[in-house]
Amino acid sequence: MTNPLFTRIFKLNIFIMALTGVAQMPIFKRYYIADIPGLGWLNDFYLTNKIHYIFGTVLLFMTLYLLTVFALGGKQYFKLTSSGMLRAVLYLIVIATGALRVVKNLHSVTFDPFTVMVIDWTHLGFAMLLGVAAMFAFFKGRKPYLEGLPGFRR
Amino acid sequence: MRDKNGISRRNFLKGLGAGSAAMLLPARDVAAAPKSGEELCTLLDLSKCIACGECVSACREVNESKFPEPKKPYPEMYPTSRVKVEDWSERRDVDDHLTPYNWLYIQSAEVDFGGQTHEINIPRRCLHCRNAPCANLCPWGAAGKQKNGIVRINEDVCLGGAKCRTVCPWHIPQRQTGVGLYLRLMPGFAGNGVMYKCDRCYNLINQGELPACIEACPEDVQTIGPRSEIVAKAHELAKKNNWFIYGEEENGGTNTIYLSPVPFELLNEVVDKGIGRPGFSAVEDSMADEEKLAYAVGIAPFAGIAAGVIKAGKFLASAGGRKND
Numbered sequence: 001m002t003n004p005l006f007t008r009i010f011k012l013n014i015f016i017m018a019l020t021g022v023a024q025m026p027i028f029k030r031y032y033i034a035d036i037p038g039l040g041w042l043n044d045f046y047l048t049n050k051i052h053y054i055f056g057t058v059l060l061f062m063t064l065y066l067l068t069v070f071a072l073g074g075k076q077y078f079k080l081t082s083s084g085m086l087r088a089v090l091y092l093i094v095i096a097t098g099a100l101r102v103v104k105n106l107h108s109v110t111f112d113p114f115t116v117m118v119i120d121w122t123h124l125g126f127a128m129l130l131g132v133a134a135m136f137a138f139f140k141g142r143k144p145y146l147e148g149l150p151g152f153r154r
Numbered sequence: 155m156r157d158k159n160g161i162s163r164r165n166f167l168k169g170l171g172a173g174s175a176a177m178l179l180p181a182r183d184v185a186a187a188p189k190s191g192e193e194l195c196t197l198l199d200l201s202k203c204i205a206c207g208e209c210v211s212a213c214r215e216v217n218e219s220k221f222p223e224p225k226k227p228y229p230e231m232y233p234t235s236r237v238k239v240e241d242w243s244e245r246r247d248v249d250d251h252l253t254p255y256n257w258l259y260i261q262s263a264e265v266d267f268g269g270q271t272h273e274i275n276i277p278r279r280c281l282h283c284r285n286a287p288c289a290n291l292c293p294w295g296a297a298g299k300q301k302n303g304i305v306r307i308n309e310d311v312c313l314g315g316a317k318c319r320t321v322c323p324w325h326i327p328q329r330q331t332g333v334g335l336y337l338r339l340m341p342g343f344a345g346n347g348v349m350y351k352c353d354r355c356y357n358l359i360n361q362g363e364l365p366a367c368i369e370a371c372p373e374d375v376q377t378i379g380p381r382s383e384i385v386a387k388a389h390e391l392a393k394k395n396n397w398f399i400y401g402e403e404e405n406g407g408t409n410t411i412y413l414s415p416v417p418f419e420l421l422n423e424v425v426d427k428g429i430g431r432p433g434f435s436a437v438e439d440s441m442a443d444e445e446k447l448a449y450a451v452g453i454a455p456f457a458g459i460a461a462g463v464i465k466a467g468k469f470l471a472s473a474g475g476r477k478n479d
Contacts, residue, residue: 024293026315027344030236045291045321046440053447060454061461068462073469102451105444107285107406113298117311120295 010062016055021127023048056098063095074146083137084145090130097123193284193303194359195381195409197388198277201397202373205260205275210249212370213258213279216355220309221246221255222348224332229341231331237346240329251430252278254330254350258367261431263424267416274416276425277367277375278432279352280305280326281401281408287440288318288327297327297349303381303409304354311335314347323405323440324432327351381409388413406439 023042028034034043041047070078080088100119104111111119137143224243231237242248246255258279265272286305289297296312299305307318307327313336319327327349336345355365363369368376377384385402388411392399400412412434414421422434439445 024291024317026317026320031233032236045317046443049291050443050447053444053451057447057450057454060451061458064455064458065462065465066458068459069466069469072463072466073473074466077473099451102444102448105285105290105441106448107441107445110299110301113289113295113300113306113308116289116298117295117308120293124293 006062009058013055013058013062017052017059018127018131020048020052020055024052053102056095056102060095060099063091078146081144081147083133083143087130087133087137088145090126090133093126094123094130097126191301192380192382193301193409194354194378195303195384195411196354196365196368197377197384197411197413199375199377199391200274200276200412200414201395202375203260203275203277204373205262206372207249207260208370208372209277209367209375210256210258210260212366213352214249214256216358216366217257217353220350220353222309222330222333222350224330224347226332228332229337231346232342239331240347241331242328243330243332251428252326252328252351252432253430254328254348257350257352259430261425263421265416265420265424267420272416274414274421276412276414276421279367279410280354281324281404281410282352282354283405284407284409285405285439285441287321287323287405290441290444291321292318300356302359304356304359306353306356307349307351309334309348309350312348313339313345314349315345316349318349321440323437325429326432328430384411400434404437406441 019042022028024045026045028039028042034040097119101123103109104116104119222243224241228239228241231239242253242255245253249256249259251259258277261276261278263274263276265274282303282305283299284303286297286299288307289299289305292298294311294313294315295308297305297307297318312334314329314331314334316327316329319325319329328351329347329349331347334345334348336347339345355363355367358365364378368378377387388399388402391397391413395415398414398417400414400418401408401410412418418434419436425431425433427433
C-alpha cells in the first residue's frame with residue numbers, strides 16, 4: 001500500500017515526535033542530555049513544542065492518507081495483523097488527544113482544567129503504551145501491520 | 155463586612171448579575187463573578203498604591219491553608235549534582251519577592267518622568283494570562299486556566315518540574331520541595347515538589363467574594379470585573395490622566411492590567427529583577443507561533459484524505475487491471 005520512502009519518512013516522523021514529546025517533560029536538562037553538544041535545543045520547551053506541532057502536522061497527513069487508502073481500497077486486499085491493529089488503535093488515541101491539545105492551546109478555546117488533565121494524561125499514557133507495543137513488536141518479530149497478499153507492497 | 159448602607163458586600167456581589175451594571179459601581183464593588191461568562195480581570199491603579207502591605211498580609215492570611223507543609227528529611231533526588239532542593243519552609247516570612255509562601259509582594263521604584271520624581275509601588279503576582287503558557291505547556295495537566303480566566307496550579311497533581319516557571323514570561327510560579335504527588339511516584343528520579351502562585355482566591359470568588367488583596371486594600375488600588383469593562387476603564391483613565399497601560403497586550407493579553415503615571419519601560423529599568431522578582435519588559439505572545447501552526451494541523455487531515463482518495467483510486471485501478479489480466 002505504501003512505498004519504502006513513505007515508510008522511512010513515517011518512522012523518522014515518529015522518532016522526532018517521540019523525542020520532542022519526551023522533551024515536553026523537564027528531564028533532558030535534569031539528566032544532562034541537553035548538555036551533550038548539539039542537543040541543547042532539547043531543553044527549549046517552546047522550540048520542541050513547535051517542532052512537535054510541525055511533525056504532528058506531517059503525522060496527521062500521513063495517518064489520514066493511510067486510513068483513507070485502507071478504507072477505500074486496501075481493506076479489500078489486506079487485513080491488519082493483531083499487533084498492527086493494537087498499534088493502529090494506540091496511534092489513533094495518541095493522535096486524537098494530541099489534536100485536542102492543539103485545540104486547547106488556541107487563544108479562543110478554554111477547556112476546564114480537569115478535562116485538560118484527562119487529555120494530557122491520556123496522551124502521555126497512550127504514547128508510552130505505544131512505545132511499549134512498538135518495542136514488543138520489534139523484538140518479537142511482529143513488525144508487519146498488514147497480512148498482505150503476495151504481489152502487493154506493504 | 156457591611157457597607158455604609160448596611161448591605162453586606164458579599165450579598166451585594168451575589169445579587170449582582172449583569173456585567174454591564176458593574177461599571178456603574180464604585181471600584182471595589184465591581185462584580186466578582188460575571189454571569190456573562192466573560193473572564194475576570196483586575197485593574198491596578200499604581201498611582202494609588204502606598205506600599206502599606208495590607209494586600210500582602212491579607213494574601214498570606216487567607217491562603218495560609220493552601221501553603222505547603224513539607225516533611226523532612228526530603229528524599230534524595232538524582233542526579234544530586236543537578237537537582238537541587240528548593241525549600242522555603244524555614245523562610246516563610248520572606249516578603250520581598252515571590253515564594254511558595256508569598257504569592258504577592260510589592261515592588262517599589264523611583265522614576266524621573268515629566269520633570270518630576272515619581273515613587274511608584276507595584277503589587278506583583280501572577281498576571282493570569284489569557285492564553286497562559288504555563289497552562290498550555292504543562293505536560294502533566296497540573297496547570298490550567300478556568301473559564302473565568304483564573305490560572306491555577308493543582309497542588310494535588312503538580313510534580314514540581316518547574317516547567318511553568320521556565321515558560322512563564324515573568325517566571326512567576328515558585329517551587330517547594332518535599333510536598334506533592336512526586337513523593338508517591340518516583341521521588342528520586344522525577345519531580346521536585348509543587349509549584350505555587352496566586353490563584354486569585356478562586357475559592358472566595360466562587361463564593362461571590364472578592365480576592366483577599368482587593369478586599370484588604372485601604373486605597374482601592376485594585377478593581378475586578380469582566381475584562382471588557384476593566385479594559386475600557388483602563389483606557390478611560392489612561393486617556394484622562396496621560397497614563398500608561400501594561401498587561402492588556404503583553405503575552406497575548408493578560409487578565410491583570412496595570413495603570414501607571416510613568417512609562418513601563420522606565421519602571422522596568424529601575425525595579426529589582428531576579429528570582430521571584432518579575433520585570434515590566436515588553437512581552438510578545440508566547441503562543442503566537444503555535445496559534446499559526448494550528449492552522450496547518452487543522453488542514454493536514456483533509457489534505458491526507460484527499461491524497462488518500464487519489465492513491466486509493468490508482469490502487470484500485472491497478473488492482474482491477476491485474477484482475478482483468
